[in-house]
Amino acid sequence: MTPFQLLTPDGELADDPAAATVDADLCRGLYRDMVLARRLDAEAYSLQRQGELGLWLQSWGQEAAQVGSVRALRDTDWVFPSYRDHAAAMCRGIGPEELLAQWRGVRHGGWDPARHRFHIYTLVLAAQLLHAVGYAMGARLDGADEVVMTYFGDGASSEGEASEAFNWAVTRAAPVLFFCQNNQWAISTPTTAQFGAPLHQRAAGFGLATQLVDGNDVLAVHTATARAVDGVRSGEGPALIEAVTYRMAGHSTSDDPTRYRSDAELDHWRALDPIDRLRRLLDRRGWADDGFLGDLDTEAEDLAVEVRRACRTMPDPDADAMFAHTLSVETPALAAERAGYAAYAASFVD
């Protein structure tokens, strides 16, 4: 199957009926989302290298897959992300302080999931797929018309939980859309060593409605996701989208990707960059004037300053909280540990 594409790498719209719905407002909005997400991501990377974050997993290169999909949902739909979905999180109104808190180690999760209808990041691969299916089953029992979308990667697709989630979703008719960002690498394992048949084929075997899409084409992702969500919402059963994209950075700030992949491969994907691609369309159509682009530059730099400020001014957590949130009723043993820790902490001068 050829991945569904609406926008060629040269920035031309494909000859497809769906292209008729593409307009300047949509493109400018998606472009702004992606540019801001990349700026935040780059700034967070620098902060990690400056010792301000313990770890950071870059979303660089995957902006189209995330922005295009999350922007096709209703605000009332739920998202169960993995841990690299910063662009999607930002579209849901999650701010720098909330996004960075977990990686600075001051909170277990950064935001209020209910407020943003965006679950906290899940670091255990593929666990969120089961959370999403469970939540979707609940939504169905409530008679709600919510759709649940969950993000995962090519590596997570090999986990047993992924297969369980696919099967449960189909057998229970859960209103869930599985969205795989196939970014070609599971840390250092390439997709060629990850699976013999592409995920969208395997998922079809579970009974899911599947679609392969060019994950660096934000318009194709947006259109495909909107269609899939419509199908799920109207009761046609769960669906899966496999978006073909690329992780431009290492797996995390602890990873050195130069050890396992080539410059030629990077060059290949750089030419397919999702932001450059949409920019070419904006330029061709004259949809982005200097005022828009200048304002966006300023907004991005202001965001970078805000990211630095938010990161560095986050208060350290109160160590007492780790005892307070362990059990609803404190046991004598826990109380003793709490008192012991307090005494220990108080024994330091600074």
Added chain:
Amino acid sequence: MSTETFTLPDVGEGLTEAEILAWHVAVGDDVAVNQVIVEVETAKAAVELPCPYDGTVAALLVGEGETVQVGAPIISVTVGADDDAGGTAAPEPSAPESSAAEEGSGSVLVGYGTSAARTGRRRRRSTTPDTAPPPAPAPADARTAASRPGPPPATPPVRKMAKDLGVDLAAVAFDGDRIRREDVRRHVEATTGGNGTSAPAVPTPETPVSDERRVPIKGVRRATAAAVTASAFTAPHVTEFVTVDVTAMTETVERLRAHPAFADVRVTPLLLVARALLSAVRHFPDINARWDEENQEIVHPRAVNLGIAAATPRGLVVPNVKDAAALTLVDLARALADLTTTARDGRTTPEQMAGGTITITNVGVFGVDAATPILNPGEAAILCFGAVRRRPWEYRGEIALRDVTQLSLSFDHRLVDGELGSRVLARVAAVLADPAGELLLD
């Protein structure tokens, strides 16, 4: 104006130190937020570090090639207070990380313990804090360029020039904030007699040219030193020797090389030595063991993870073949070839070096006959394979030219008695003397 100090961060979840590979800035340079200022090499990778401040470099506190602890100050930057309006990277509201918070364990998230412990900043509270005199101020001010006896300040090109000329920058006299090319030239003229065309402006004391080369102990060298020292001084070593006619082994190597099964893999005498040692372990499994001091137990691993001591450009590494006893001879040959190629290329991973249970060292490749090897830490025995030489030797009642080698076995006498060590070494010798026959009966 204030001076901010940037401390070495932990860039990879639990690293404790890094080596400064190259500075991209020099004292006096203007720097901007996120400008790459230095490249460091950790145990995991070479990483570029971006500057957290806008300002001017006041001092580089660590020289290239030096290894520093996470949390150690590496650069200080004078941050301007009067250009708030400038630049797209607007100055941040300087918040909590300045001064006191940063000196301790504040700014580096991971590895704070290391920082605090090493600098001794966190102290147990005195039992009478209210009456005791206030603690002396910590030597935080010593980080500034002026008062800190750090490496001599010079730009990378000047460092290279000095290195090329064999000049120790620490001995070069200079005015101002850093050493310049002229200072180095003057120094060379002064110390070598010069050509007299330009008299040194500053009288330079004669510096004797060093007659020794000093190399910092780090990386593989340091790891090797720690390992052999720990091994040599905890495990009482005994070494035994045997000399053996291995003509049959040499012939077997030739036969295997011609065999189609080994068409795409190299067969070496080491392969048969490895096979012979595995046979000995099968007969005498107690040799595949280790002493667990902490738990007061002798541990017998189920698998034989066969280590091979390999000389590499980075130094000695000892990767091992996992569960070597379970491999066919062809697979063992392949595993040995992979392991040595990986080691020579410097790509051996920590996993490949971990968990070894017994080791072979092949000093014969260097043309020597025998050695008394030191045990790889945590193992009970190490077999040493010497050079194979054509020698006059007794053969079927007469003197003939035969392939002869020496084998030696060092073992940990705490858990291996002389009898067991001798039987193991004798078994290896017997297999190498008649590989086909002995392995058939194995």
